[in-house]
Amino acid sequence: MAVGGAFYGLHMGHFAGPLLRWLYFICGLAGTAMIGTGLVIWLGKRQLKHVKSAALPFELRLVEVLNIASMAGLVSAVAVFFLANRLLPVSLAGRADWEVNAFFMAWGLSVVHAVLRPGRKAWIEQLTLGAALFIAVPLINALTTPWNLGASLMQRDWALAGFDLTCLAMGLFLGWAARKMQRSGDSVSVRKASPSPRSITVEQGAN
Template sequence: APLLRWLYFMFGVAGTAMIGTGLVMWLGKRQLKHAKTGVLPLELRVVEVLNIASMSGLMLAVASFFWTNRLLPGGFAGRADWEVSVFFTFWALSFMHAALRKGRNAWREQLGLGALLFAGLPLLDLLTCGRYLLDSLMSGNWVLAAFDLTALVTGLFLGWAALKFKVVPVDKTARVSLPVAAQEAP
């Protein structure tokens, strides 16, 4: 049964990556078509914001859920409601952030914050629960060890992805976010 769970997890991650890269490639192709005009149609900007918030923003929301789970006391009244509220609040904030920032900057900032939050989970476990990854591995607590290792690997992956959106020097030619075209009233 554990092998089957890991297979479900791995195939779920692979499917998510396939969909995510498809969304980004689709948008990138359309942005290139409009690069000559220097203006990005509003519809494409909306798709860009939705892509950022639904991929990196969702990762932020999940990480915030895990942090809330560890920071709230065990007997806290309405704990589950708070965890869900924090999840959706972070997700909504990621939508607003993506709408207010240029595409590359929003990707880099959200992925970077997600990297810090996920990579920091094992440290947070040490500070709040008194247990740490090495202790989980040595005591044979494979569920906690697997969670901490998965969080750490996720943080490292998000950090790597954030670095891919590094700031492009002004003198270099590169794909940049275009200004949004004003829409005329019907």
């Protein structure tokens, strides 16, 4: 119990004040982003070797699916967990367990979605869904409880206000990431569709 309590306090940042907790949180995000971007870069380099193939080898396709589900899908599942906390009836038996079940069901569905959809489209769709879910968290909170963002700010309840603002920021960030990936995909499609200058010259010479 002592070891468990120590790890829990370390995880929740009980050893620090608000400023250091935010720094702790940001450093945690940075470490997670480093691992996630490393996985994406690793896969991208290997996909270049199969760019002319009709389909990726099974092992690379598996890594692609797991990358999507473990990053975009996991983020959406966290938002579902927060929404379940607000939407499930208070009188529901085993309510806390159902919040956890909602998290894992959403995460499992993200795996199924990543299997059924092409890689880039799956990324865009799951990032867009995550953006919508996180933006919905403070909205649902305002509709189902008296502790909306405006009330929290007026009462200077920085814990609740910080939570809502962080959810909004996360939603905007995920929306930006989805939009950037969409535009990147569009530009790649245009480059593939446009003939190279050399091919135009050769074609004119042949004519």
